[in-house]
Amino acid sequence: KNEVEQSPQNLTAQEGEFITINCSYSVGISALHWLQQHPGGGIVSLFMLSSGKKKHGRLIATINIQEKHSSLHITASHPRDSAVYICAVTRDSNYQLIWGAGTKLIIKP
Amino acid sequence: SAVISQKPSRDICQRGTSLTIQCQVDSQVTMMFWYRQQPGQSLTLIATANQGSEATYESGFVIDKFPISRPNLTFSTLTVSNMSPEDSSIYLCSVATVARGEKLFFGSGTQLSVL
Numbered sequence: 174k175n176e177v178e179q180s181p182q183n184l185t186a187q188e189g190e191f192i193t194i195n196c197s198y199s200v201g202i203s204a205l206h207w208l209q210q211h212p213g214g215g216i217v218s219l220f221m222l223s224s225g226k227k228k229h230g231r232l233i234a235t236i237n238i239q240e241k242h243s244s245l246h247i248t249a250s251h252p253r254d255s256a257v258y259i260c261a262v263t264r265d266s267n268y269q270l271i272w273g274a275g276t277k278l279i280i281k282p
Numbered sequence: 283s284a285v286i287s288q289k290p291s292r293d294i295c296q297r298g299t300s301l302t303i304q305c306q307v308d309s310q311v312t313m314m315f316w317y318r319q320q321p322g323q324s325l326t327l328i329a330t331a332n333q334g335s336e337a338t339y340e341s342g343f344v345i346d347k348f349p350i351s352r353p354n355l356t357f358s359t360l361t362v363s364n365m366s367p368e369d370s371s372i373y374l375c376s377v378a379t380v381a382r383g384e385k386l387f388f389g390s391g392t393q394l395s396v397l
Contacts, residue, residue, distance in 0.1 A: 206386055216374065216388040259324065269315070270386075272324045 176200050179260050179273035187281055192247040194276045196260030199241065203263050206270070207234050207245045210257040219245070219258075250280045285309075288375055288389025295365055295396050302361045303392045305375035310355035316348070319372040319391075328373075331358045365396045 177198045186192055196205070207219040220227050220234040222243060227234050231250075236243040247254055260273040287306040295301050305314065313332065317325040328348055329337040337350040352358045362369050375389040 208386070208388075213391070213393075215390050216376075218386040218388075221386070269327065269330065270325075274324050 175274070176271050177260055177262055177273040179276050181276060182274065183277045183279075185279045185281065186250055188251060190250050190280075192250050192254070192278065192280075194245045194258050194260075194278070196243045196245070196273055197241060198243075198260075198262050198271075200262065200264060200271065203265055205236055205243050206261045206263070207243070208259045208261060210259060210275070212256075216259075247278075252280045252282050255279050285387040286375060286377065286389040288392060290392055291390060292393035293395070295394065297366055297396060299365055300361055300363045301365065301394060302359050303373055303375070304359050305357070305389050307356045307377055307387075311377040312355070313378065314352065314358045315376040316350065316358075316360045317374045317376060319374065321371070325374065328360070331360075362394065365394075367396045370394055370396045 177196065180195045184192065205222045208216050209219055210216045219232060222234055222236040224236060224238060231248045233246040234243065243260060245258060255278055257275040257277050259275045261270040263270055285308055289304055293301055313330055315330055316328040318328055319325045327340050328343045329339040329350055331337045331350050331352040333352045333355050339345060347363055349361045349363065350358065358375060360373060371394060373392045373394060376386060378386050
Protein backbone atom coordinates (compact mmCIF):
# COMPACT_ATOMS: atom_id res chain seq x y z
CA LYS A 174 0.00 0.00 0.00
CA ASN A 175 1.36 3.43 -0.95
CA GLU A 176 2.02 5.84 1.88
CA VAL A 177 0.07 8.57 0.07
CA GLU A 178 -3.11 7.62 -1.75
CA GLN A 179 -5.13 9.94 -3.94
CA SER A 180 -8.63 9.55 -5.32
CA PRO A 181 -9.96 9.66 -7.88
CA GLN A 182 -7.19 8.85 -10.34
CA ASN A 183 -9.09 10.54 -13.14
CA LEU A 184 -11.91 13.04 -13.00
CA THR A 185 -13.85 14.61 -15.83
CA ALA A 186 -16.42 17.29 -15.07
CA GLN A 187 -18.36 20.07 -16.73
CA GLU A 188 -17.39 23.69 -16.39
CA GLY A 189 -18.89 25.19 -13.24
CA GLU A 190 -18.99 21.99 -11.22
CA PHE A 191 -17.62 21.76 -7.69
CA ILE A 192 -14.58 19.50 -7.66
CA THR A 193 -13.18 17.47 -4.76
CA ILE A 194 -9.92 15.53 -4.83
CA ASN A 195 -8.98 13.43 -1.82
CA CYS A 196 -5.67 12.45 -0.29
CA SER A 197 -5.05 9.95 2.50
CA TYR A 198 -1.71 9.18 4.06
CA SER A 199 -0.48 6.51 6.42
CA VAL A 200 2.63 8.09 7.92
CA GLY A 201 3.31 10.85 10.39
CA ILE A 202 3.86 14.11 8.58
CA SER A 203 5.16 17.59 9.20
CA ALA A 204 3.21 19.08 6.29
CA LEU A 205 1.04 18.21 3.32
CA HIS A 206 1.34 19.89 -0.06
CA TRP A 207 -1.06 20.22 -2.94
CA LEU A 208 0.58 20.83 -6.30
CA GLN A 209 -0.66 21.38 -9.82
CA GLN A 210 1.12 20.03 -12.87
CA HIS A 211 0.14 21.23 -16.31
CA PRO A 212 0.90 19.39 -19.57
CA GLY A 213 4.56 19.97 -20.39
CA GLY A 214 5.71 19.27 -16.87
CA GLY A 215 5.58 22.60 -15.03
CA ILE A 216 4.63 22.17 -11.36
CA VAL A 217 3.14 24.86 -9.18
CA SER A 218 2.77 24.64 -5.42
CA LEU A 219 -0.83 25.43 -4.47
CA PHE A 220 -0.93 24.93 -0.72
CA MET A 221 1.12 23.77 2.20
CA LEU A 222 -0.97 22.58 5.14
CA SER A 223 -0.12 21.42 8.60
CA SER A 224 -3.61 21.94 10.05
CA GLY A 225 -7.02 23.37 9.29
CA LYS A 226 -8.01 24.97 6.04
CA LYS A 227 -6.57 27.34 3.45
CA LYS A 228 -8.26 29.22 0.63
CA HIS A 229 -6.81 30.88 -2.43
CA GLY A 230 -9.24 32.17 -5.01
CA ARG A 231 -11.45 29.27 -6.10
CA LEU A 232 -9.23 26.69 -4.44
CA ILE A 233 -9.77 25.40 -0.91
CA ALA A 234 -7.61 22.85 0.86
CA THR A 235 -8.43 21.16 4.14
CA ILE A 236 -6.59 18.70 6.31
CA ASN A 237 -7.70 16.47 9.18
CA ILE A 238 -4.58 15.40 11.04
CA GLN A 239 -6.39 12.84 13.22
CA GLU A 240 -7.92 11.11 10.22
CA LYS A 241 -4.78 11.56 8.08
CA HIS A 242 -6.84 12.96 5.25
CA SER A 243 -6.83 16.06 3.09
CA SER A 244 -9.12 17.38 0.39
CA LEU A 245 -8.63 19.89 -2.39
CA HIS A 246 -11.77 21.62 -3.61
CA ILE A 247 -12.24 23.72 -6.71
CA THR A 248 -15.34 25.90 -6.88
CA ALA A 249 -16.84 27.08 -10.18
CA SER A 250 -14.42 24.91 -12.15
CA HIS A 251 -13.10 26.17 -15.46
CA PRO A 252 -11.37 24.43 -18.38
CA ARG A 253 -8.12 26.15 -17.40
CA ASP A 254 -8.22 24.14 -14.16
CA SER A 255 -7.53 21.02 -16.23
CA ALA A 256 -4.26 19.61 -14.92
CA VAL A 257 -2.84 16.87 -12.74
CA TYR A 258 -3.25 17.62 -9.04
CA ILE A 259 -0.72 16.00 -6.77
CA CYS A 260 -0.76 15.50 -3.03
CA ALA A 261 2.62 15.13 -1.34
CA VAL A 262 3.71 14.96 2.28
CA THR A 263 6.89 15.78 4.11
CA ARG A 264 7.83 13.72 7.11
CA ASP A 265 10.35 16.10 8.57
CA SER A 266 11.89 19.47 8.03
CA ASN A 267 14.20 18.46 5.20
CA TYR A 268 11.38 18.87 2.66
CA GLN A 269 11.85 15.46 1.10
CA LEU A 270 8.47 14.57 -0.31
CA ILE A 271 6.42 11.41 -0.47
CA TRP A 272 4.25 11.77 -3.55
CA GLY A 273 0.75 10.68 -4.37
CA ALA A 274 0.12 9.32 -7.84
CA GLY A 275 -1.84 12.40 -8.89
CA THR A 276 -5.38 13.06 -10.06
CA LYS A 277 -5.88 13.96 -13.69
CA LEU A 278 -8.66 16.53 -13.89
CA ILE A 279 -10.36 17.50 -17.13
CA ILE A 280 -12.94 20.27 -17.12
CA LYS A 281 -15.08 20.35 -20.24
CA PRO A 282 -16.57 23.63 -21.47
CA SER B 283 8.77 36.12 -11.82
CA ALA B 284 10.26 32.65 -11.90
CA VAL B 285 12.02 31.45 -8.79
CA ILE B 286 13.95 28.73 -10.64
CA SER B 287 15.34 28.87 -14.12
CA GLN B 288 15.87 25.38 -15.53
CA LYS B 289 17.44 24.61 -18.85
CA PRO B 290 17.33 23.12 -21.35
CA SER B 291 13.56 22.79 -21.50
CA ARG B 292 13.85 19.84 -23.82
CA ASP B 293 16.45 17.88 -25.71
CA ILE B 294 16.70 14.90 -27.98
CA CYS B 295 19.89 12.93 -27.44
CA GLN B 296 21.64 9.94 -28.88
CA ARG B 297 22.22 6.76 -26.92
CA GLY B 298 25.54 6.77 -25.07
CA THR B 299 25.85 10.54 -24.79
CA SER B 300 25.44 12.72 -21.69
CA LEU B 301 23.27 15.74 -20.96
CA THR B 302 23.73 18.32 -18.23
CA ILE B 303 20.67 20.09 -16.85
CA GLN B 304 21.07 23.37 -15.01
CA CYS B 305 18.95 25.01 -12.34
CA GLN B 306 19.50 28.60 -11.23
CA VAL B 307 17.57 29.89 -8.21
CA ASP B 308 16.91 33.57 -7.59
CA SER B 309 17.79 33.31 -3.89
CA GLN B 310 20.04 31.26 -1.68
CA VAL B 311 18.56 27.91 -0.66
CA THR B 312 20.12 25.19 1.43
CA MET B 313 18.62 22.17 -0.26
CA MET B 314 17.83 21.48 -3.87
CA PHE B 315 16.15 18.33 -5.09
CA TRP B 316 16.34 16.57 -8.42
CA TYR B 317 13.38 14.49 -9.61
CA ARG B 318 12.60 12.25 -12.53
CA GLN B 319 9.11 11.77 -13.89
CA GLN B 320 8.73 8.93 -16.33
CA PRO B 321 5.76 8.97 -18.71
CA GLY B 322 2.49 8.56 -16.86
CA GLN B 323 4.22 8.25 -13.50
CA SER B 324 4.56 10.38 -10.42
CA LEU B 325 7.79 12.08 -9.52
CA THR B 326 10.69 10.06 -8.17
CA LEU B 327 13.40 11.71 -6.13
CA ILE B 328 16.85 11.15 -7.61
CA ALA B 329 18.96 12.99 -5.08
CA THR B 330 19.24 15.90 -2.70
CA ALA B 331 21.93 18.39 -3.66
CA ASN B 332 23.69 19.93 -0.69
CA GLN B 333 26.01 22.88 -1.08
CA GLY B 334 29.58 22.04 -0.19
CA SER B 335 29.09 18.28 0.16
CA GLU B 336 28.28 15.22 -1.88
CA ALA B 337 24.71 14.81 -3.05
CA THR B 338 22.56 12.27 -1.24
CA TYR B 339 21.18 9.71 -3.68
CA GLU B 340 18.01 7.71 -3.31
CA SER B 341 17.87 3.96 -3.71
CA GLY B 342 18.23 2.99 -7.34
CA PHE B 343 20.21 6.07 -8.35
CA VAL B 344 23.99 6.29 -8.38
CA ILE B 345 26.48 9.10 -8.73
CA ASP B 346 28.19 7.60 -11.78
CA LYS B 347 24.93 7.72 -13.71
CA PHE B 348 23.57 10.99 -12.31
CA PRO B 349 26.47 13.17 -11.15
CA ILE B 350 25.32 16.36 -9.44
CA SER B 351 27.16 19.56 -8.79
CA ARG B 352 26.19 22.24 -6.27
CA PRO B 353 28.93 24.88 -6.37
CA ASN B 354 26.94 27.51 -4.47
CA LEU B 355 23.59 28.17 -2.81
CA THR B 356 21.86 29.33 -6.01
CA PHE B 357 22.95 26.83 -8.64
CA SER B 358 23.01 23.09 -9.31
CA THR B 359 23.47 20.77 -12.25
CA LEU B 360 22.35 17.21 -12.89
CA THR B 361 24.07 15.17 -15.58
CA VAL B 362 22.40 12.15 -17.12
CA SER B 363 25.35 10.04 -18.25
CA ASN B 364 25.69 7.34 -20.89
CA MET B 365 22.05 7.71 -21.79
CA SER B 366 19.75 4.96 -22.97
CA PRO B 367 16.13 5.18 -24.14
CA GLU B 368 15.03 4.21 -20.61
CA ASP B 369 16.32 7.58 -19.43
CA SER B 370 13.67 9.38 -21.48
CA SER B 371 11.77 11.34 -18.85
CA ILE B 372 11.03 14.76 -17.50
CA TYR B 373 13.70 15.90 -15.06
CA LEU B 374 12.85 18.60 -12.54
CA CYS B 375 14.71 20.49 -9.89
CA SER B 376 12.99 21.77 -6.80
CA VAL B 377 13.72 23.89 -3.77
CA ALA B 378 11.92 24.65 -0.56
CA THR B 379 12.38 27.95 1.18
CA VAL B 380 11.18 29.06 4.55
CA ALA B 381 11.67 32.67 3.50
CA ARG B 382 8.80 32.34 1.05
CA GLY B 383 6.41 30.67 3.44
CA GLU B 384 7.79 27.16 3.27
CA LYS B 385 6.46 26.71 -0.20
CA LEU B 386 7.90 24.41 -2.75
CA PHE B 387 9.18 25.72 -6.03
CA PHE B 388 9.94 23.75 -9.14
CA GLY B 389 11.88 24.35 -12.26
CA SER B 390 9.90 24.16 -15.48
CA GLY B 391 11.31 20.73 -16.23
CA THR B 392 13.56 19.24 -18.90
CA GLN B 393 11.86 16.89 -21.34
CA LEU B 394 14.55 14.41 -22.37
CA SER B 395 14.14 11.97 -25.24
CA VAL B 396 16.88 9.44 -25.92
CA LEU B 397 16.95 7.77 -29.32
